[in-house]
Amino acid sequence: MNESLLDKRLPDLIASTREHCPASWIAINTNGDALSDTLLARLFDAGLNSLDVNAYDSPAQHAEHVALAS
16 A cells, blocks of 8 residues: 555556456556645546545545546
C-alpha cells in the first residue's frame, strides 16, 4: 500500500494497461493530497474508469475534492 498519485508514471501505466487490456476496469484509490485538475484530466484521458478519494483531513479538503469532480 502506498499513495498511487505520487508515481509520476501513473498516467503512462494506465494508458499501457488500457492499450493491452481495453475491456479492463481501471480504478485508483487515493488520499487526494497530490490531486489536481491537470492530473485528474490526465488520468481519465489515459483510460482511468474510477477514482476514489478518501479525504480525511478536514471538511474543507473534502469540499475541494468534490469540486474537482464537478
